Amino acid sequence: MNASGLSSDQLKLQARVRELAAGPVAKRAAEVDRTEQYPWDNVELLKDARLLGMTIPQQYGGQGKNWLDAVLVIEALSAACSVTGRIAVETNMGAISAVMAYGSEEQKKLAADMVLSGDKPAICITEPEAGSDANGMTTRADKKGNRYVVNGRKHWITGGGVSRLHLIFAKVYDEKGNEEGIGGFLAIRDETQGLKITKREPTMGLRGIPEAVIDFEDMELPPSALVIPPRGLKKGFADLMNAYNSQRVGAATVALGIAEGAYELALDWSEKRHQFGRPINEFQGLQWKLADMSIKLRAAQALVYDAARSGEGGFPDMLLAAQAKVFTSENAIQVVNDALQFFGARGYSRELPLERMARDVRMFTIGGGTAEVLRNVVAGALLKKKLPQTRDGWGKA
Numbered sequence: 001m002n003a004s005g006l007s008s009d010q011l012k013l014q015a016r017v018r019e020l021a022a023g024p025v026a027k028r029a030a031e032v033d034r035t036e037q038y039p040w041d042n043v044e045l046l047k048d049a050r051l052l053g054m055t056i057p058q059q060y061g062g063q064g065k066n067w068l069d070a071v072l073v074i075e076a077l078s079a080a081c082s083v084t085g086r087i088a089v090e091t092n093m094g095a096i097s098a099v100m101a102y103g104s105e106e107q108k109k110l111a112a113d114m115v116l117s118g119d120k121p122a123i124c125i126t127e128p129e130a131g132s133d134a135n136g137m138t139t140r141a142d143k144k145g146n147r148y149v150v151n152g153r154k155h156w157i158t159g160g161g162v163s164r165l166h167l168i169f170a171k172v173y174d175e176k177g178n179e180e181g182i183g184g185f186l187a188i189r190d191e192t193q194g195l196k197i198t199k200r201e202p203t204m205g206l207r208g209i210p211e212a213v214i215d216f217e218d219m220e221l222p223p224s225a226l227v228i229p230p231r232g233l234k235k236g237f238a239d240l241m242n243a244y245n246s247q248r249v250g251a252a253t254v255a256l257g258i259a260e261g262a263y264e265l266a267l268d269w270s271e272k273r274h275q276f277g278r279p280i281n282e283f284q285g286l287q288w289k290l291a292d293m294s295i296k297l298r299a300a301q302a303l304v305y306d307a308a309r310s311g312e313g314g315f316p317d318m319l320l321a322a323q324a325k326v327f328t329s330e331n332a333i334q335v336v337n338d339a340l341q342f343f344g345a346r347g348y349s350r351e352l353p354l355e356r357m358a359r360d361v362r363m364f365t366i367g368g369g370t371a372e373v374l375r376n377v378v379a380g381a382l383l384k385k386k387l388p389q390t391r392d393g394w395g396k397a
């Protein structure tokens with residue numbers, strides 16, 4: 001055991017991925033950002049290194065690794081290239097984990113095969129009028145004879161246009177038009193009529209993965225495409241969100257990795273750069289910055305690892321995942337910003353990775369549940385109370 005309580009296998013995994021990250025992944029990171037092209041070369045690297053679908057059980061071709069193993073991989077990759085880190089998130093957590101936990105045999109085999117062969121599934125929750133209020137989604141799946149007909153619009157879907165497998169959250173209605181709850185539908189792009197990628201969002205950072213608007217126009221799916229969570233459609237939303245806690249930990253880990261990468265660059269530069277005839281790390285103003293940065297990173301890492309460990313045999317705990325994501329995302333923004341400051345004008349240049357890291361890391365207080373909404377989740381769990389956010393919610397509760 002070491003300070004972070006990692007096993008010797010985990011330390012070996014971490015060392016192996018750090019090497020990969022510092023080599024080819026780091027080399028391509030600026031290019032991925034500049035060209036805004038999905039890094040298929042890195043997908044091949046991850047596939048060859050058996051880092052895609054690690055959390056998939058062995059019986060479906062994966063390695064049955066735990067959340068902390070995946071976190072170590074994501075953390076190391078994100079220090080070099082946040083986009084590649086996010087690919088590791090979505091091939092090990094989120095949609096794939098929901099299917100592997102709740103899906104039918106057929107669904108598990110399909111999803112595992114696709115991920116292990118290089119597909120990063122897309123999770124489709126957010127809608128133009130239902131972001132934080134995800135439960136207010138209007139995408140609907142109407143049962144008509146032996147099929148469902150899905151209509152609606154999702155936006156800001158990571159991987160829209162490159163992902164093939166989609167897990168689409170939708171309200172399910174029976175033949176008579178009665179709402180049954182929320183379920184997740186599996187659909188494959190280019191094999192499913194009515195699934196249309198209609199716009200790419202121009203993003204501030206994380207530019208190597210498209211964020212897209214996806215329209216479902218009379219998209220017909222068989223009942224076998226519906227992932228029914230264990231407590232049925234009535235509690236479908238709660239169970240799907242429970243699986244999503246894994247991806248919240250993953251998102252926090254990407255932010256952590258980016259900030260660690262930026263911190264290492266600043267630490268190194270602080271020794272190399274001389275002003276007033278001495279290294280800039282001899283100035284107390286920067287020494288205290290370094291100290292604060294390291295404290296924030298250490299605390300964030302502990303929260304992330306704890307949240308990952310809480311998911312042993314299931315999914316990470318909702319409270320721990322939300323706490324880890326709020327703290328890590330907010331502090332990572334500060335750490336990257338401080339790291340950039342160490343470089344003076346050079347930090348502001350596109351020739352160094354700091355400005356890219358500052359753009360990339362900004363996302364994590366937004367995507368995956370905003371920091372404000374996750375504070376509501378934390379407060380509700382601490383108080384053991386429902387904290388309805390609608391005006392009439394308290395009356396109903």
Ligand SMILES: CC(C)(COP(=O)(O)OP(=O)(O)OC[C@H]1O[C@@H](n2cnc3c(N)ncnc32)[C@H](O)[C@@H]1OP(=O)(O)O)[C@@H](O)C(=O)NCCC(=O)NCCSC(=O)CCS(=O)O
Pocket residue numbers: 123125126131132133134135136158235237238239241242243245247248251318366367368369370373376377386387388389
């Ligand atoms: C959950 C919210 C949408 C709030 O909605 P409501 O106030 O309408 O619902 P609640 O009563 O809070 O919750 C309903 C039900 O679900 C259970 N629940 C909710 N969240 C979780 C969770 N994380 N884990 C487990 N269970 C959960 C809750 O306990 C209730 O259960 P009961 O019915 O009482 O049994 C809102 O809080 C929220 O989370 N909004 C954010 C939406 C979000 O995270 N979207 C992410 C989209 S994907 C993405 O952004 C990818 C980016 S990335 O890089 O990863």
Ligand SMILES: Cc1cc2nc3c(=O)[nH]c(=O)nc-3n(C[C@H](O)[C@H](O)[C@H](O)COP(=O)(O)OP(=O)(O)OC[C@H]3O[C@@H](n4cnc5c(N)ncnc54)[C@H](O)[C@@H]3O)c2cc1C
Pocket residue numbers: 122123124125126128130131132133155156157158159203206211363366367368369370371372373376389
């Ligand atoms: C890069 C990126 C990738 C994403 N990837 C995906 C994806 O793959 N799949 C997917 O489904 N979604 C994805 N999203 C969408 C993301 O989950 C939403 O942006 C997020 O949940 C917030 O929704 P919104 O943008 O509609 O903001 P809104 O909900 O409109 O919020 C606006 C502001 O109001 C605040 N607010 C809202 N409600 C409350 C409240 N009750 N209490 C306090 N403050 C509140 C918010 O915190 C925020 O500051 C992604 C977003 C980004 C930026």
